[in-house]
Amino acid sequence: MLQEKWGPGLCSLTWQDTPLINLWPDECPTCAGMVSAGFGADRKGAAQFLSAMAEWNQPFHDLPTSLSHLEPLLMLLPSGYYLLEDRELYPTDGNGHFFWDVSQQKSLNPATVSVMDREMQYSTPGPLYLLPTQSPAHYNAERAAYYRDKPDTRAIAWYFNDAYLCALLDGHHKASAAALEKRPLKSLVIAPVSRSTKESLTFYNGESLSATAFIKGIPKAIHYSRLNSEQYQACTSSVHNDTFSWPEEFAHCAAVFPDVATASTILEAGDISEKRIQRIIEGQTLLQDEDVPLILEALYYTHSTQFMPFARFVYQHDCGRTYCHLAFTLLAQQPCQQVDDFFVEFLIDDDAYRPDLTKIVDDYFRQR
Structure with missing residues (x-):
């Protein structure tokens, strides 16, 4: 048995x-x-x-x-x-x-x-x-x-x-x-x-x-x-x-997966379904400021297709400006054409207004 x-x-x-x-x-x-x-x-x-x-x-x-x-x-x-x-x-x-x-x-x-x-x-x-x-x-x-x-x-x-x-x-x-x-x-x-x-x-x-x-x-x-x-x-x-x-x-394979602290964040983020994320992006669901980093990390570590749209939302809306650095840091760890395009748009539009974000983007392209 x-x-x-x-x-x-x-x-x-x-x-x-x-x-x-x-x-x-x-x-x-x-x-x-x-x-x-x-x-x-x-x-x-x-x-x-x-x-x-x-x-x-x-x-x-x-x-x-x-x-x-x-x-x-x-x-x-x-x-x-x-x-x-x-x-x-x-x-x-x-x-x-x-x-x-x-x-x-x-x-x-x-x-x-x-x-x-x-x-x-x-x-x-x-x-x-x-x-x-x-x-x-x-x-x-x-x-x-x-x-x-x-x-x-x-x-x-x-x-x-x-x-x-x-x-x-x-x-x-x-x-x-x-x-x-x-x-x-x-x-x-x-x-x-x-x-x-x-x-x-x-x-x-x-x-x-x-x-x-x-x-x-x-x-x-x-x-x-x-x-x-x-x-x-x-x-x-x-x-x-x-x-x-x-x-x-x-030896180092475990490092690419979320640790317990991050897993707790995913749990605390609650519902991260496509339906809820889309409602947040479309302004149909109110979002508490302290929930932004939780959702960002939860979407990133669960490989959600909503991670990229939500990261864009964080950057484009004042409610998420505090967490742009986190959004860009996570995006930089997920190299793909979508991230390339977004970072290029950022460099064109930002005009070095956010040097902390510019550094993340520059480092990203340097390693591509």
């Missing part, structure tokens, strides 16, 4: 009672906890249960089709309700490292936290970063290279509530390819229920089921088992040589 098990100060995702990956949450929900690798003691090749899913690596069509392909895996979960989402995850551990470069020694990881909003309410960040469930000894450079030109393939991940972190169940080489290509990893994420009452079940993203939708015989809450003393000892002591020299090309 694939399930979370708990011990003192520990949440461990286990396969057949053997730890795959361990989270050590802090008692304070907004303070960083720790992470350590388990790798299933590597006795079963960690996550080898996926070998029976012959249909899984077919091209992705839609969630219903994927759900049928995932049935062998879902049958291994404790009976209960789960949310299945198609999401993009970053191939980093949320701690500035390539996702697979996680030690069996405990290390502090800021992606274990919850977030406090402006109303001083805690919120669940949602799936964003990845942790491995396989030993680095399974890394195959040829397999990673195979997926570099296949951005639409899907991985499978398990989400840990009240964190940014997911355990990668299948797709370690897909994630490696995504890191090398500096792109997010498309993943199907399985999330357990976050809160349950007699009247409803709620998942991390606020989606819920009312009592009228409950299915008889399926427990509303999953009662996770506790780690026995032997399992807990396996999580707290490293018995393997976990040193692995990753190729140099992986």
Whole structure:
């Protein structure tokens, strides 16, 4: 069975009672906890249960089709309700490292936290970063290279509530390819229920089921088992040589993805849908001045097609003049013809009125 098990100060995702990956949450929900690798003691090749899913690596069509392909895996979960989402995850551990470069020694990881909003309410960040469930000894450079030109393939991940972190169940080489290509990893994420009452079940993203939708015989809450003393000892002591020299090309790949602070900004930005951004640009939705940098960074780091139009809006309207430097800085990190054209327009129209912005543009073209 694939399930979370708990011990003192520990949440461990286990396969057949053997730890795959361990989270050590802090008692304070907004303070960083720790992470350590388990790798299933590597006795079963960690996550080898996926070998029976012959249909899984077919091209992705839609969630219903994927759900049928995932049935062998879902049958291994404790009976209960789960949310299945198609999401993009970053191939980093949320701690500035390539996702697979996680030690069996405990290390502090800021992606274990919850977030406090402006109303001083805690919120669940949602799936964003990845942790491995396989030993680095399974890394195959040829397999990673195979997926570099296949951005639409899907991985499978398990989400840990009240964190940014997911355990990668299948797709370690897909994630490696995504890191090398500096792109997010498309993943199907399985999330357990976050809160349950007699009247409803709620998942991390606020989606819920009312009592009228409950299915008889399926427990509303999953009662996770506790780690026995032997399992807990396996999580707290490293018995393997976990040193692995990753190729140099992986060393700095995490730097291109948003860190936890930026991810919090994306969450705080709220709705950044095309509809809302267009309404802001067209003057149909009022925008608070303090929301401008949040939206800029959220659109940039989510690779939204609305980033360029919103950056233009910030530059062209007085309400955003304070944040022009941020807009230009982000634009300069996204070289393309659209940015070229915009910066040329700026140089023609500005006449060196904004030397701080002119410097960003000059540096941009110098490096093109």
